[in-house]
Amino acid sequence: MSTSLRMLPGPVMVAAGCGGTGRELLPFAGPTGLEGLDLVTRSITLDPRSGGTGPRVEEVSGGLVNAVGLPNPGLEHFLATELPWLVRAGARVFVSVAGATMGEYADLARRLSRAPGVAGLEVNVGAPDEAGAGLFEVREPYHAASVIAAVRREFPSDRPVLAKLRPDVSRVLEGARACHEAGATAVVVGNAVPAAFRDGRAGGLSGPAVSPVALRCVAEVHHALPALPVIGCGGVHDLASARSFLDAGAVGVQVGTALLHDPTTVARLRADLLPAAPPPPEETP
Template sequence: MIALHVAAGCGGTGRELAPYADLTALAGFVTRTLTLDPRRGGRLRIAESRGGLVRAHQLQNPGVDRFLTAELPWLAQQGVATWASVAGSSPADIAAVVRRLATAPGLSGIELNLAVDDAASQRLHDGSTPRGAAEAVRAVLDILPDNLALHVKLGADVRRLPAVARAVAEVGCDALVIGGALPAALDNGTPAELSGPAVLPVALRAVRTVRAELPEFPLVGVGGVATAADVRAFGAAGAGAVQVGSALLHDPSALARITSELEEQS
C-alpha cells in the first residue's frame, strides 16, 4: 500500500487531527512550514471556491523555537513520525532553522519547502530555479544529522520541474515532494494559493514529468487527494508515497476513510 502523509499545514499541531485519525499509523505528519521567527497571517486567509480552497496564509507559524517547546513534545510523546517543514529568507536562514531542529528528540525528518509562489514578496529564498534550489539543499545537508531524512518540496510548475528536480537530486535528498497548491487570489485581490480537487490533474502531470526525468528517484505526490482512487492515481503516475492535505480541512476524517478504502481494495 502506498505510504500516506499529512501535508504541511493541514493537520494543525496534530492535536486537532488526532481524534479523527491514528497519527502513529502514518508514514509522516508534516508540520506547517516553520521559519526562524514567528510569522503572522493576513486578516482574510481562507475562502472556498468551486475548485477547492483559496488560502493566503503567508506561512503563518509560531517560529521554530515555539514549535520546539509547545508542539513537537506532544507529537513525540504520541509516537508520531513528524516531519518539520522549513523555509527561510536565504540558504543561511534556512540552515539556522534546521540547526535548531537538528537535535530535537522525536523528529523523523525535514521537508524543505521550495514550493512557495512568489518567494520574493514573502521574503523567502527563491528555490524555483536549479541554482536556487541546489543552494538551499546544500545548506541543509551541511548541517543535517544522519538520523534525519530530507524531503524537498518543489511544487507543480511543469515548465521548471525537470531541471530543478534534476539539480536537487544531484545534490542529494531522500525524496522529492511534487505537486501541491497553485497560484491564485482571494476576492479582494490578495495573492493566495488554490488547493483541493482542481489541482489534482496538475499534480499528477507534475509527478509524471519528474518521473520521466528521474526514473528511479523516490517521489511523494501531493495535491487534491480526497479518495483512495486519487492515491492510486498518484501511484500510477510514479509516486511511492502521497500526502493528504486540504481534504482534511473539509473533512478531518478523510485520512481514516482513505486508509480504510485502500486496505479494502488491496
C-alpha cells in the first residue's frame, strides 16, 4: 500500500467548513480535544473572500439550503494564523482548496505543500454552483480530472489528495474514475446538491435529505472501482447513518450539517467507531 493510502483519514472527519477555524469546535470535541481529529478546513482561496450576500442559510425539511459563498481569509492569513493553531491543537489538517482557474488550484497546492502540518488536500470539484461562487466550472469529468492533475503535480506524492464530488448519480462514477486516473488518492462523495432558496436564489442542499442519494453514489463507485477509497458525506448524524456508508463500501465518513445542530456529533462518532486504546501493561512486582 502506498504511503498516501496509509495516511488516509478516517473513519470520521469534519467536513469542509463545518468545524469553523477549529476553535469553535474545540469545546465540543471531547476529552482529547482536537488531538488526532481529521478536520477539513473551510475552502481556502488565494485571495480573501467575504462570502455571499443576503441570507446564507435556510432550514428546510430534512436539511439546509445554503449559499455561503466560501468566506475565508485567503491563503496568506490562513497560513499565518489558522493552520498553526490547528497544528498546535493536534488536528490532522486537510486543507480544502478552491480556485477560479486551474492555475489557482496549482498555486494553492504548491504553496500548501511547503506548509508544516498539512496532512493532505481536499479539492473542491463538485460545488453546487461553481459559477455563482466564482469557481472553475466543472461541467464534465475531464474538467475535474484536469484540476486534480494540476494539484497532484504540485503536491507531494506521499500525501493524499481527495477529490470532493457532487452526488450526481448519473455522473459520479465517471467523475470518480477520471479523478482517480488523474492522481486523486480517494474521492469524497458527496458535496451539497444544487437547490434553490424559497425566493429562487441558487444554493446547495445538504443534510439528511441528501443521504439516500449520496449513499447510492458511494455504493456505485465502490462497486465499480473497488480499489478506489471512497469517503461518504451527506446526512451523517449518528452511528446508524455512519454505518450505512461504511457498509456501502466507504472507508470513512464526513460530518457536516449535523454539527450545526449538535456540535458533539463528531466526538460521539469517534468514540463509537475508533478502536479503543489498549490498556497499559500491568506492572510486575
